[in-house]
Amino acid sequence: MPKKKVLLIGASGSMGFEAYKNLWQKREEYDIVLLQRPSKKNKKLFRRYEKKCGIKPIPGRGVVEGNGLKIVWGDATNYNDVEEACKGIDWCLSPLAFISPAADHNPEMARAVNTTAIEHIIKAIESQPNGAEHIKFIYIGTVAETGDRLQTIHRGRVGDPLKPSIFDFYAVTKIRGERAVLESNIKHWASLRQTFIMTPDNMEDPIMFHQPIDSFMENNTKEDAGKGLINCLDIPDDSDFWRRVYNMGGGPSCRTTYYELMKQMFAINGLRLEQVTERNWFALRNFHMQFFEDSYLLNEYIHNWGHSMEDFYEIFAKNRPMYLKIIATLCQKIPFVRNMVERATYKRLEKLATRSKNGTVYWYNNENNARISAFYKDYEFYESILDWGVEMAEMNSERIDWIRLDHGYDEAREQLDLNDLQEAAKYRGGLCLSSEWDGDMYSTLEWECAFNHQFKAKPYTVIKAGHWCPECLAPPWNYDEIAKKNPFFAQV
Secondary structure (H helix, E strand, O other): OOOEEEEEEOOOOHHHHHHHHHHHOOOOOEEEEEEEOOOHHHHHHHHHHHHHOOOOOOOOOEEEEEOOEEEEEOOOOOHHHHHHHHOOOOEEEEOOOOOOOHHHHOHHHHHHHHHHHHHHHHHHHHHOOOHHHHOEEEEEEEHHHHOOOOOOOOEEOOOOOOOOOOOOHHHHHHHHHHHHHHOOOOOEEEEEEEOOEEOOOOOOOHHHHOOOOOOEEEOEEHHHHHHHHHHHHHOOOOOOOOOEEEEEOOOHHHEEEHHHHHHHHHHHOOOOHHHHOOHHHOOOOOOOOOEEOOHHHHHHHHOOOOOOHHHHHHHHHHOOOHHHHHHHHHHHHOHHHHHHHHHHHHHHHHHHHHHOOOOHHHHHHOOOHHHHHHHHOOHHHHHOOOOOOOOOOOOOHHHOOOOOOOOOOOOOOOOOOHHHHHHHHHHOOOEEOOOOOOOOOOOOEEEEOOOOOEEEEOHHHHHHOOOOOOOOOOOOOOHHHHHHHOHHHHOO
16 A cells, blocks of 8 residues: 655744654655755755655755655745645645744735745645545644733633734734635645744743733643644544644643743743843733633544643753753852842843834833834833732632633534524624525635625634634734624624
């Protein structure tokens, strides 16, 4: 029996490379196809795998192949490259993403990678002989699609409103990419909305201050994320796994708050969060993350739960450069050294917050009204932020009441009818314009939003996955106006 052929797009990313290493161990079962940009970094990363397969490296763009490995050195934003990569495949796994903070600085590239490239993949799959019926497509979405989920809506599930945070072009473009998958003709697809993937790298960027300290997070490690993606290959054709959206997190053992995460990571390096940062450097809203009420559903299929927060802290500590380990030991044993290192760290982080155009304090000092409004509400709220330890928000999720969001129809009903769709549309401030429905959640119907935009979408896309009017999707981020007419959206 010939081996199945798996296309992995985005194999050089944190999740993608872990997936690739897992897939590499399955070479006896699968042939591997990669579509990779011909950057120096990527060429170096895969050179040893080319060597093991007897492939002679080439400079720049082109196609190389040998002993079960094919690499299309090209670009996912180029349809011809995608079409070449999709030839003869049985599976397409796509952890491809152009993420923040880079996406914040280059919205056009975010759209090209996160939306256009996905549209190329869908078109290429559907253009293959019997491609829509045969080829299975796993798309990796993002928790950023649902935006801010602070207390008391800090637990979420698939079907909740999609609300990318203001200025989050990454989330906007990922939503459009996911919608293209859901509305495609592909018969075997799944969208896994990936949470924040914790890596052992120290990333110092102003975006670290965009997240509120009282954000509740259900995180993941890159190892579990990559393993879970490859475990999708074990899902049979007739499983009810297919044509559904899932939240992909690490489960209860990976739940924490942003405050606790930051505090622990600094502590591992012998430092105190409260001594190296100011509380008002951290935004009050307009980011993303939540606890997933339903991430267990995906785990039942692909068994992706593995590491805990404690495991990650061990991984983080182990993977530090030796000089950081030495400094951390000195900080933990000698107060004078700790104070000295904390002062130096404070100055470095203060520079990020105050001098970078993407820094929170920079926005305040330079009267960036739009950013202050988005992340702090107004200048008065910013100025009212107290010192560390004073009137801190409740961080124990067990002591916080939470509200499950209403999806606008009777979710207990096994078989919905047209009236259910009409009620769901009404709850979204709009209409289901179709006068007939055969009960198929994947048949295309006509809808209208509160702003009289008419569009076509499948019932699953609307009431099960949380999508609504594509014309109303940000930008612009006119959320107050939408919330006045859309009770479903107003919940967030």
